[in-house]
Amino acid sequence: MALLLAIGGYLWAAGAAPPSLSAEPAGSIRGRVVDRTAAPRLLVAQPVRLEIVERGSTSERRAVTDAHGAFVFGGLPLGGVPRVFLVGTQYRGVPYEARVELTDGAPAQAVDLAVYEATRDQAAVRGTLAFAVMEASRGAVRVSVIQRLENATRRTVVTADGDPLVFPLPDGAEAVEFIGGWRHPRVERGTIADTPAVPPGVLQVGYAYGLEPRTPRLTLTWALPYGATDVEMLVGDPSLRVGGDGVRSAGVLSESGRRFARWSAGPVPRGGRIVFTFDGIAPRDDRWPAIAAAVLGGLLAGGLAFALRPRAAVR
Numbered sequence: 001m002a003l004l005l006a007i008g009g010y011l012w013a014a015g016a017a018p019p020s021l022s023a024e025p026a027g028s029i030r031g032r033v034v035d036r037t038a039a040p041r042l043l044v045a046q047p048v049r050l051e052i053v054e055r056g057s058t059s060e061r062r063a064v065t066d067a068h069g070a071f072v073f074g075g076l077p078l079g080g081v082p083r084v085f086l087v088g089t090q091y092r093g094v095p096y097e098a099r100v101e102l103t104d105g106a107p108a109q110a111v112d113l114a115v116y117e118a119t120r121d122q123a124a125v126r127g128t129l130a131f132a133v134m135e136a137s138r139g140a141v142r143v144s145v146i147q148r149l150e151n152a153t154r155r156t157v158v159t160a161d162g163d164p165l166v167f168p169l170p171d172g173a174e175a176v177e178f179i180g181g182w183r184h185p186r187v188e189r190g191t192i193a194d195t196p197a198v199p200p201g202v203l204q205v206g207y208a209y210g211l212e213p214r215t216p217r218l219t220l221t222w223a224l225p226y227g228a229t230d231v232e233m234l235v236g237d238p239s240l241r242v243g244g245d246g247v248r249s250a251g252v253l254s255e256s257g258r259r260f261a262r263w264s265a266g267p268v269p270r271g272g273r274i275v276f277t278f279d280g281i282a283p284r285d286d287r288w289p290a291i292a293a294a295v296l297g298g299l300l301a302g303g304l305a306f307a308l309r310p311r312a313a314v315r
Helices: 004-024 287-314
Strands: 026-035 046-055 057-064 070-077 084-090 094-100 107-114 127-137 139-151 163-167 175-178 186-188 190-196 203-210 217-224 230-235 240-241 247-253 257-266 272-279
Touching: 046 070, 046 272, 070 084, 084 107, 094 107, 107 217, 107 257, 127 217, 127 272, 139 217
Parallel strands: 026 107, 127 230
Antiparallel strands: 026 070, 046 057, 046 084, 084 094, 127 139, 139 203, 163 190, 175 203, 186 190, 217 272, 230 257, 240 272, 247 257
């Protein structure tokens, strides 16, 4: 009997071992919520959210900080499909979020969520960098912009629909695209308006727009309501003649096999502007490009029809 029990115990242990050995390891994220407006202060009973973003699905977990301002999320999945872990909280009506990566080699991570008191004083927001790339083709110009704003205070600047951040567009700007850094941007009365929160540190937004110059000369007025310490413009056609008050050449830059003429300006005071002029843009009303395009289009269409004909015969 003892022998049977021993054999049964051995078989049970052997059968039970594989699941424990094959079980996936679990990850964890722990941290604190700290108000850093003045002297650091840990927040007690502060709700914290964890969003787990996977390919095709999203799940959410919630926790509350303890008496020491700490929180922990355990039993998190590792391996398998790629995942993004977003830890966030909301304080004084402003959301704060941190991205955390968990791997088999680093299954446990710690993160402190820094939060701040809020203010509506936009005077704390100032521009540091205004950067643009201007690409010109026949009768069309595309300008891609990055503007970097800085909040050097220890409070988060909050904005509202009645008092948004504004980014003026030049006259004639069309086909505006929002590249990144926005909350709910909208184009109205010749400006981009948005209502993001600007925490201490840097906020960076990107956008692009098109222009249709009617003459070989294009005047581009760049209004900067928050000013800019440095203004940089890269021109995709180095043959264009560029000028403007306070605009200076900074040489030629090569990037990904292309050459860009680099032009600098600034500093620009709050509420100021910089004017760039571009000479040598081929206007759209030039008939020769249209004729050449029509001829090229005809050749392509004819070649395509010729290339498709044998395939249709084979079928």
